[in-house]
Amino acid sequence: MTNLRWKIVTVIAVFIIFFAVGPYPILAARYHLPAPAWLMDKQLKLGLDLKGGVHLVLRVQTEDALRLETDLESERLRDALRTANIPGNVVPVSSTQFRVDGVPPGQDAAFRQTANEVQTNFERSSGSNGSYTFTMRANVQVNLRAEAVVQARQTIERRVNELGVTEPSITQQGNDQIMVQLPGVTDVERAKQIMGSQGLLELKIVERVAGTKEELMTNGQAPEGMEILPGSGGSGDAGTMFYLVKRAAAVTGRDLRNARPSLDENNRPAVSFTLNTEGGRKFGKVSGENVGRQLAIILDGRVQSAPTLESRITTDGRISGSFTPDEVQNLSLILRSGALPATLTYLEERTIGPSLGADSIRSGVRASIAGLVLIVVFMLVYYKASGVNAVVALIFNLVILLGLMAYIGAVMTLPGIAGFVLTMGIGVDSSVLIFERIKEELEAQRGVRAAINFGFSRVFWTLMDTHVAALISCAFLFQFGTGPIRGFALTLVIGLASNLFTSIFVSKTIFEVELANRRQATTLSI
Amino acid sequence: MHIFKDTHFDFLRWRWHAIVLSWVIIIAGLVTVWTQGIPKGVEFAGGTVVIERFDGAVSVQQVREALDKNYPGGGQNTVVQAIGDPNAHMVMVRVPQVGSEVGTSLSAEAQKVEDALDKAGLGKRTREGAEIVGATVGQELTRKGILATVLSLVGILFYLAFRFQFSFGVGAVVATIHDLLITLAFLAFFRYDMSLNVIAAILTMTGFSTNDTIVIFDRIRENLRSMRRDSMHHVINESINQTLTRTVITSGTALLTALALFFFGGEVLHGFAFTMVVGIITGTYSSVFIAAAIVSLWRGTAPTRAAAHAPGTAGAAPAQQPQRKQKPQRKARAS
Numbered sequence: 001m002t003n004l005r006w007k008i009v010t011v012i013a014v015f016i017i018f019f020a021v022g023p024y025p026i027l028a029a030r031y032h033l034p035a036p037a038w039l040m041d042k043q044l045k046l047g048l049d050l051k052g053g054v055h056l057v058l059r060v061q062t063e064d065a066l067r068l069e070t071d072l073e074s075e076r077l078r079d080a081l082r083t084a085n086i087p088g089n090v091v092p093v094s095s096t097q098f099r100v101d102g103v104p105p106g107q108d109a110a111f112r113q114t115a116n117e118v119q120t121n122f123e124r125s126s127g128s129n130g131s132y133t134f135t136m137r138a139n140v141q142v143n144l145r146a147e148a149v150v151q152a153r154q155t156i157e158r159r160v161n162e163l164g165v166t167e168p169s170i171t172q173q174g175n176d177q178i179m180v181q182l183p184g185v186t187d188v189e190r191a192k193q194i195m196g197s198q199g200l201l202e203l204k205i206v207e208r209v210a211g212t213k214e215e216l217m218t219n220g221q222a223p224e225g226m227e228i229l230p231g232s233g234g235s236g237d238a239g240t241m242f243y244l245v246k247r248a249a250a251v252t253g254r255d256l257r258n259a260r261p262s263l264d265e266n267n268r269p270a271v272s273f274t275l276n277t278e279g280g281r282k283f284g285k286v287s288g289e290n291v292g293r294q295l296a297i298i299l300d301g302r303v304q305s306a307p308t309l310e311s312r313i314t315t316d317g318r319i320s321g322s323f324t325p326d327e328v329q330n331l332s333l334i335l336r337s338g339a340l341p342a343t344l345t346y347l348e349e350r351t352i353g354p355s356l357g358a359d360s361i362r363s364g365v366r367a368s369i370a371g372l373v374l375i376v377v378f379m380l381v382y383y384k385a386s387g388v389n390a391v392v393a394l395i396f397n398l399v400i401l402l403g404l405m406a407y408i409g410a411v412m413t414l415p416g417i418a419g420f421v422l423t424m425g426i427g428v429d430s431s432v433l434i435f436e437r438i439k440e441e442l443e444a445q446r447g448v449r450a451a452i453n454f455g456f457s458r459v460f461w462t463l464m465d466t467h468v469a470a471l472i473s474c475a476f477l478f479q480f481g482t483g484p485i486r487g488f489a490l491t492l493v494i495g496l497a498s499n500l501f502t503s504i505f506v507s508k509t510i511f512e513v514e515l516a517n518r519r520q521a522t523t524l525s526i
Numbered sequence: 527m528h529i530f531k532d533t534h535f536d537f538l539r540w541r542w543h544a545i546v547l548s549w550v551i552i553i554a555g556l557v558t559v560w561t562q563g564i565p566k567g568v569e570f571a572g573g574t575v576v577i578e579r580f581d582g583a584v585s586v587q588q589v590r591e592a593l594d595k596n597y598p599g600g601g602q603n604t605v606v607q608a609i610g611d612p613n614a615h616m617v618m619v620r621v622p623q624v625g626s627e628v629g630t631s632l633s634a635e636a637q638k639v640e641d642a643l644d645k646a647g648l649g650k651r652t653r654e655g656a657e658i659v660g661a662t663v664g665q666e667l668t669r670k671g672i673l674a675t676v677l678s679l680v681g682i683l684f685y686l687a688f689r690f691q692f693s694f695g696v697g698a699v700v701a702t703i704h705d706l707l708i709t710l711a712f713l714a715f716f717r718y719d720m721s722l723n724v725i726a727a728i729l730t731m732t733g734f735s736t737n738d739t740i741v742i743f744d745r746i747r748e749n750l751r752s753m754r755r756d757s758m759h760h761v762i763n764e765s766i767n768q769t770l771t772r773t774v775i776t777s778g779t780a781l782l783t784a785l786a787l788f789f790f791g792g793e794v795l796h797g798f799a800f801t802m803v804v805g806i807i808t809g810t811y812s813s814v815f816i817a818a819a820i821v822s823l824w825r826g827t828a829p830t831r832a833a834a835h836a837p838g839t840a841g842a843a844p845a846q847q848p849q850r851k852q853k854p855q856r857k858a859r860a861s
Contacts (some may be wrong), residue, residue: 055609172660173575179659352618353608356794359587363792370790371783378779414798415726421783421802422730426737429776433741436772439528462744465689466737469698472685473678473733480674482667484722488729 004516007509014501015396018403025406044406047167047413047487048183048355055352056180057173058156058195064342065148066141067095073122073134074098075248078225080118086111088130090224096136103130145176148341153178156195158337163194167413167483169355178344181352183411188349190330196344198300199334201253201273203317204245205286206294206306216244232302232321243296243303250286252339255279257315259335261328264320269328271319273335280315288312299331356414368421375428383435385525389510390431393502397427400498405491415484416491423495426466430503434459435526448524452511456504463503467496530770537766537814538759538822544815548704555711564714566622567721568605570668572661573622574635577654580615584648589617592646594793597621598638616654622719623658663722671725675732679703682736690747693824698739701817705735708808709801716800723798731805734780738773738813745769746821758825762818777810 025043028035045051070092077100078090088111089101103111108130115124115132122134136144153172160168160182169181185191210216213228222228222244231241257276264270275283287295287309294306297319304321323331354361376394379387401423405412438455446454470492477489590606597604605620619639636656643651679699686695709728718724745765753761766773784806788799 052607169662171572171662173657174659177657179575350610352610353586355605355607357586357590357606358608359585359590360792360794363790364787364795367787367790367792367795368783371786374782374786375779378775378782382775414723415729418726418730418798422733425734425776425780425783428779429737429741429772432772432775436769436775440768458748462741465744466740469682469685469736469740470733472681473736476678476681477674477729480670480677482670483663484726485671485674485729488726492733 004509004512007505008513011506011509015399018400020403022399022402022404022406026402042406042409044402045184045409045411046354047411047416048169048181048352049414050354050356050361050412051183052351052353052355053181053183054185054188054191055348055350056182056192056195056346057348058152058178058180058344059347060149060152060176060178060341061343061345062145062148062176063095065144066136068341069121069140069144070094070096070098070136071247073118075225077115077118077134080114081111084110084114086114093133096141098134099127100132100134101130103132105130149176149178151341152344155199155338155340156180159194159334160191162333162337163191167411167487177347181355183413192346192349194330194334196346197330197334198340198343199253199337200300200339201256201319201335202249202296202298203251203283203286204249204296204298205290206243206245206296208244209241209294209306210244211241213242216242229296229298229301229303231306232299232304241303243306245296245298245303249298251275251279251283253335254339255282256335256338259332261325261332262318264318268320269323269325270321271323271328271332271335273317273319275315275317277315283317284312284314287314372424375424379428379431383526385514386435386438386511389507390428390435392510393431393507394424394427396502396506397423397495397498400502401491401495404494404498408494410490410494411487413484413487415488419488419491419495422492423499426470426496427499427503429466430459430463430499431507433462434503434507438524439526442524442526449515451524452508452515456508460504463500467500470496528771529774530767533767533770534763535767535770536763538763538819541815541819541822544811544819548708548812548816551711552704552707555707555714558711558714562714562717564710565717565719567719567724568620568622568659569662569722570720571622572659573620574639574656575659576619576621576636576639576656577609578617578619578640578643578651579654580617580648581650583615584617586617588646588648589619589643590793592648593619593621593639593642596642596645620659686740686743690743693821694743694747696824697817697820698736698743700820701739701812702732702735704812704816705731705805705808708812709804712804713797713801718797718800721797723795724801727798727801727805731802731809734806735809735812738777738809739817741772742766742769742813742818743821746818759822762822766814766818773810773813777806781806 020039021042022044024033025035025040027033029040029043074090074092081088081090081100086103086107088103091099091101093099100111100115111132112124115134121140122136125133125135127133149172153170156178157168157170160170160180167183169179171179173179180195182191207226208216213230216222216228225247226244227247229243229245231243255275255278257274257279259271259273262270262272291309291311293309295309296303296306297317298304299319304319307320319331356364372394376391379390381387383390401420405416410416434455437459438451441451441454442448444451474489474493474496477485478493481489586606586608590604593604593606604622605618607618607620608616609618610616621635621639623635633656636653640651640653679702682702683695683699686698706728709731713720713724742765745768746762749761749765749768753764756764781803784799784802787795788803791799
């Protein structure tokens with residue numbers, strides 16, 4: 001008896017807990033019932049297709065990608081000219097053009113040969129006085145722009161996923177725009193900041209440091225192959241100093257394997273990063289050759305800090321500066337998801353309605369409820385009193401599923417609901433399997449108690465097999481699938497677990513309660 | 527109350543008919559896909575986005591109905607969303623790209639949408655913007671989805687091979703692939719667009735079908751232990767008959783719900799509900815006529831001396847059903 005009492009207590013407790021987390025906040029919001037704020041925060045969130053969200057349109061400044069390529073190319077040519085001992089001054093002209101001045105007439109042929117070896121993406125035209133203009137080929141421009149947009153899209157996708165937004169919609173729009181829709185995002189500013197930061201990490205050896213830009217210039221501009229970068233302007237190390245560094249970076253964020261929040265030696269928030277093997281090799285070489293010099297850690301063109309290299313460093317480093325814990329979180333996320341190939345500007349920021357449309361959702365919900373009612377009526381007619389048992393199991397399932405979804409903060413979308421529907425289907429199936437088995441056993445002239453026990457113990461392994469098989473396929477869907485497929489798998493996993501509990505434990509307990517009230521159980525309404 | 531009591535239909539007798547029928551449908555489906563392609567929804571194919579601002583209040587439903595009636599191809603896979611401040615009466619319409627024309631038909635597509643809206647008399651409107659959009663579901667996502675499905679099938683194959691026998695695993699996986707192909711064939715016949723909703727429905731019906739198959743397999747495994755002298759053919763038939771009531775109730779209730787969704791769920795859920803309806807029917811059919819048939823073909827008609835090993839059911843007592851003993855055992859029909 002005490003055993004049964006404990007079972008009843010468990011069943012009721014489970015029901016109350018899951019009801020409080022799952023359905024109650026939804027009902028409370030709808031009918032203005034009292035509910036504590038922490039509970040309302042946990043309320044099950046609806047996805048883009050069911051509730052809508054934030055609609056952002058970004059433009060990828062593909063000009064940046066072109067400029068980067070032009071920079072790299074002119075850099076390569078400058079190096080090649082130096083190695084070949086050909087005088088010549090490389091000057092940037094525009095994002096797709098650069099010029100080489102002052103090639104002596106005698107070395108014309110040598111210059112042409114060197115240039116041919118280096119540049120492939122540019123067209124060369126010669127001007128007067130040994131001056132040559134290099135223009136990026138039109139098809140290369142088109143490709144680079146397209147690539148930049150695709151890369152930007154992928155980077156944004158990674159960042160939004162890291163942000164924990166479930167099932168966003170990210171679409172390329174027009175030539176250079178990206179449409180991003182985020183469901184249930186409340187902090188639009190943070191989302192914008194994370195999506196829009198370029199996140200380009202560079203490590204460069206500092207040549208000189210000065211308080212003003214002018215001190216570092218020669219003839220009114222940065223020395224050839226060098227650039228002057230401002231400090232991040234924060235307190236302490238980076239100050240308002242200017243740094244003279246090489247244009248080409250020793251190591252960039254591309255060689256990054258991981259980045260995570262940590263603390264620096266003064267216990268201030270910082271970001272620790274790990275380089276991959278290739279990056280580690282490069283960094284080890286550079287740091288080994290430059291012990292005692294300053295290393296500039298540059299983020300999006302600003303020097304965050306410039307610690308002095310005390311020994312050779314290979315794979316591990318740290319970015320410290322004056323960060324808040326939140327900034328450190330965001331920064332590690334941005335670094336992990338890789339740099340954007342170009343800067344982004346925001347064209348639009350609007351709220352958006354559900355993509356399924358409120359009208360379709362309403363009719364969908366109505367049809368589902370009609371379907372559920374039909375099932376309930378059928379179960380009650382066909383299984384009589386035992387049908388109540390099946391209906392209770394169904395309701396239990398629903399409550400646990402909603403509760404767990406809300407608890408883990410899952411976002412409900414249509415694929416999720418599909419998982420929900422499948423759970424309900426398998427739930428009904430479990431009840432039917434058990435009842436049919438009990439019926440069979442009753443016909444085999446077993447007593448009621450024995451028939452029930454037998455029915456449950458026999459069906460137990462059937463249920464195990466069907467559920468474990470479904471769990472296995474869910475595991476694969478979750479691991480390798482994306483977006484909606486994951487949403488489906490997640491709901492189904494939760495549903496399968498709750499279904500095993502209700503059909504084996506709850507349903508059995510109800511039968512036991514029914515039998516406990518009767519001295520002699522000879523008949524069963526089934 | 528009983529739906530079926532003590533039936534003895536010889537289901538396996540129809541296995542070759544069933545296999546031929548399935549092949550006919552699958553091949554017809556493949557031909558349809560080959561010649562006409564799979565129509566892709568805006569999420570997969572990309573398309574055109576048009577944002578319209580109405581002077582008066584216009585509901586999303588009205589816009590959808592207008593497109594349904596007047597837009598070539600119907601509004602089946604157009605996505606209509608309210609956008610911006612509700613007082614601005616702005617609606618965003620996304621329509622899939624037709625055929626292979628990329629980027630050339632922006633103004634033409636936008637014009638078609640606007641014509642459809644004007645024909646419905648929704649009042650004065652101005653175009654806020656029109657853009658060509660790419661696919662939301664990129665190539666990578668599609669590739670990953672297929673990979674996930676294949677791997678999950680392999681997982682099920684191994685699990686069933688471990689819990690039942692290898693032939694059972696093969697039967698279940700072939701039945702699932704069969705269901706996928708049949709469903710795709712019907713989607714192609716009725717020209718439903720491939721959208722995320724349809725994908726969700728396909729996943730659901732795959733799960734449903736596997737569940738159905740395993741329940742029947744479980745009964746076969748149990749009977750194999752108690753009916754050692756019977757042929758596999760006979761054991762399978764009896765098992766299907768014994769679970770017939772359960773199969774009909776489970777599939778019937780599921781089908782009822784899917785039909786409710788199909789008829790009353792609204793235009794947007796049509797593709798989803800249609801896939802579910804087809805999936806449930808083919809899933810139930812394949813459990814009997816494909817999965818069980820494959821096990822019977824694999825094992826032949828010889829008596830089943832070696833019972834399926836089942837670690838889990840070892841404790842359950844076999845051979846307790848009297849009706850099985852009373853009935854004269856039918857000999858397996860050679861097919």
